[in-house]
Amino acid sequence: MKFETILEEIDGFGRFQIAILILLCTSRMVLPCHFLLNNFIAAVPPHHCDISTLEKSSEELFRNLTREQKLTVSLPVREDGEPKSCEMFAEPQFQLLSNSSNRTDLPTVWCQSGWVYDNSTFISTLATEVQ
Template identity: 30%
Template sequence: MNVPEGTPMDTTLSAVELARCLPPGKLRQEYLVLLELVGHGRFQHKVLFCAHLSLAMVLFHYWSVHVLTQPVDHWCKPPALFAHLTREQWLNVSIPVVEDGQGNRHHSRCTMYDLATIVFNGSRVEVPCDGWDYDLPDDTHTLISK
């Protein structure tokens, strides 16, 4: 395309001009047929904008879940009878220490010792938790703290 010097050039391509850039054959024909069916005006631009906007909203929602749900250490909640114990005392007396698959040892998150059997005969029978306590600093804002 020969354009005299100093003439401003429009760098946008129309859909038909874009079709000319495609290799000749079936692909170009299918593209031109699709253009006739759908069109390429302001309405299509608005639809495309709305599609991009909805995609951005979905991505924001997806990533916000990862940001807001930080892992938080937790263990079984003590019954009201043992609420006077400090966190360390409660963990040492009633929560079993388990080993994860990587060899790390930590307090169980799902079981505790049956307190009635510990007091009366000293055996340590594990039972499921009735509730949980969480290791949250005072200034932490996560889904669990809300």
């Protein structure tokens, strides 16, 4: 007996077969979106240590500094000039305001009070929400 004759005997392509086909096709169309979703919610935007606790503890020293100067005295930089993501100086290094050369041998510690994220590309990601 051929498959076509069996289909004719059981009334062909009915409601059950159409429902199964729709369920299978719907899941196949949605699945790529789930794979792409991870590209957006799991992105880690550029970030650096939060230096707000340093500003509060040394308020009189940080009062007249610009944001860039505060970052200069608080965070070590990578070779490309961007602040390191997970390190900060053990103590503010005010001598770096006049001479930014010898930065590699200064004592550093891991971030003490979290991170500050650049939200220009992504407003909210898993990395920025779970600290």
